[in-house]
Amino acid sequence: MASTDIDDVVGYWDRDARRDGDRVSHEAFGWTQYDGRGPGAEPLGGPRSALELGSGRGDAVAALAAQGVDATGVDLSGEHHRLALRTWGGLPGAHVVHGQGRAVVHRPPPPAAAGARPRGARRAFSHAPAVPGSHGVQGMCGDGFTGRQVWIHRWAHEPGTWADLLTEHGFTDVRVWVEPAPEPDHVGTLIGTARRG
Ligand SMILES: C[S@@+](CC[C@H](N)C(=O)[O-])C[C@H]1O[C@@H](n2cnc3c(N)ncnc32)[C@H](O)[C@@H]1O
Incomplete structure (x- = not known):
């Protein structure tokens, strides 16, 4: 049986980044698939800093930074990381890192x-x-x-x-x-x- 090949998984998420289109937003921070539905940042408990594992194009990182949280996102996809850096690289308090989260x-x-x-x-x-x-x-x-x-x-x-x-x-x-x-x-x-x- 073939096993998971991490390069293929990276490729999968790179292709996902290209499919994602030009949606860019740091207006809202949410947890559900429905815009404006469910809690905002409350589940995080008002942190000074936050780490998002699998941050994609970094919209949530940017939304937290806009609320004054020192926010870092980690993503294994070079495509997602490139888009996040291009979009949010200049936003104070928003940091995006290209790497693989342990979990x-x-x-x-x-x-x-x-x-x-x-x-x-x-x-x-x-x-x-x-x-x-x-x-x-x-x-x-x-x-x-x-x-x-x-x-x-x-x-x-x-x-x-x-x-x-x-x-x-x-x-x-x-x-x-x-x-x-x-x-x-x-x-x-x-x-x-x-x-x-
Ligand atoms: C479904 S997207 C979610 C992106 C973002 N959190 C959002 O809600 O818009 C999942 C992201 O997790 C990343 N990812 C998956 N496994 C990962 C891992 N082990 N370490 C870092 N990033 C990972 C993918 O590259 C992808 O960008």
Whole structure:
């Protein structure tokens, strides 16, 4: 069986950057796939500094910097990094770094995510809720069904499972919930916050 090739994963996210178009915004900081829906920066707990793992084109980093937070984003895609630097490189308090985070919360297995922040730091993440009956690792063919073998893995759990995993791995102040979609029968957003004990 072929295994994940990190170069292919980088290529996948580089292509994603090119697909993303020219959307540029640092007006709003959000956690959901719906503009203006759900909490703003509150889940971060009013930090002086913040680190975003997998910052893409850096819009969230810029939004936090605009609120006075010293914000740094790390992204493994050279394309995303180039776009972020070009767009936000001059914004005071906004820093973007090209590199691979040890853990982007729902990409490595959850135990790896546990060690990603210094003790006491608050971690917050969001993802689409687990498809019923399909929680745990979610796999996809990053280059489609007729393309190269690019294996993308994401982890999605029910809120209670995330809470148990985070607690088992030393986090405190754990809160995980599903933020409802604007329409009652549409896909919501799972949001989690916890402090590294
Ligand atoms: C779906 S995009 C999200 C971008 C941004 N956070 C946003 O919400 O607009 C995921 C980003 O994570 C980056 N990424 C994935 N795994 C990573 C890792 N291990 N280290 C750093 N960046 C990673 C990808 O290159 C991509 O830019």
